[in-house]
Amino acid sequence: MVQLARRLRQDFDRIQMEHEFAIDEMLTKVSILRREFQHLHRYNPIEHVTSRVKSPSSTLKKAARLGIDPTPEAIRERIRDIAGVRITCSFIADTYRVLEALTSQTDVRVINVKDYIAEPKPNGYKSLHALIEIPVFLSTGAVNVAVELQVRTIAMDFWASLEHKIHYKYDGDVPAGLVTSLTAAARAAQILDEHMEQLHREVRGLDTDTVDDEMRVDEQ
Numbered sequence: 001m002v003q004l005a006r007r008l009r010q011d012f013d014r015i016q017m018e019h020e021f022a023i024d025e026m027l028t029k030v031s032i033l034r035r036e037f038q039h040l041h042r043y044n045p046i047e048h049v050t051s052r053v054k055s056p057s058s059t060l061k062k063a064a065r066l067g068i069d070p071t072p073e074a075i076r077e078r079i080r081d082i083a084g085v086r087i088t089c090s091f092i093a094d095t096y097r098v099l100e101a102l103t104s105q106t107d108v109r110v111i112n113v114k115d116y117i118a119e120p121k122p123n124g125y126k127s128l129h130a131l132i133e134i135p136v137f138l139s140t141g142a143v144n145v146a147v148e149l150q151v152r153t154i155a156m157d158f159w160a161s162l163e164h165k166i167h168y169k170y171d172g173d174v175p176a177g178l179v180t181s182l183t184a185a186a187r188a189a190q191i192l193d194e195h196m197e198q199l200h201r202e203v204r205g206l207d208t209d210t211v212d213d214e215m216r217v218d219e220q
């Protein structure tokens with residue numbers, strides 16, 4: 001019995017570690033993209049990046065909520081958001097560009113993409129989500145590890161983080177008045193995103209010559 005408990009503990013530690021490595025891999029990919037984009041276009045589309053690995057206790061809680069056996073095999077197969085990476089971009093067009101650049105890499109297998117920007121959730125939540133698998137190379141060989149990627153603008157992220165706090169505070173039962181205010185705030189965030197993107201386009205349009213000159217210098 002003690003041996004079984006020790007084995008389970010080791011298996012869960014390993015699951016945790018594999019997901020931490022997958023996040024390291026993803027953060028390296030994001031950092032490369034960021035630096036290369038800056039080099040090519042003198043512009044960084046990524047404002048900030050955060051990541052988290054679900055703790056074993058919240059993974060087990062989620063398994064219990066979904067009726068999944070608390071075995072390492074079932075957890076690996078059915079809980080796909082143990083590793084999460086959230087990328088915040090300046091503009092809407094950048095969210096699509098960044099997601100495409102990451103999901104088109106040959107070692108990335110895309111399991112599904114949810115476009116909550118084109119089709120926001122009823123409460124106003126907007127973000128791009130992609131569930132992907134990437135290989136992590138261990139001493140025992142490669143394992144494919146799932147990572148949930150979320151890509152959104154600063155305005156969408158601002159809204160989502162407040163909504164998350166409110167949702168948590170009211171344990172999901174948010175008063176109707178607050179729901180209405182959140183919906184209005186989501187609309188305001190969308191308008192801000194559109195204005196900022198328009199302004200950015202105008203400024204980049206004016207900047208084209210300078211950027212081209214700088215790039216020509218790089219190529220010499």
Ligand code: 0O2
Nearest residue numbers: 081084114121123125129150159160161162163164165167
């Ligand atoms: P946390 O603490 O951020 O990890 P599932 O992934 O199984 O829970 P679903 O609905 O298939 O369920 O996944 P989906 O739609 O891809 O959303 C998963 C994650 O997106 C959530 O993770 C949140 O991070 C975020 N999200 C989705 N909907 C909302 C929303 O309405 N408001 C906010 N603020 N965030 C949202 P977790 O595990 O719930 O939370």
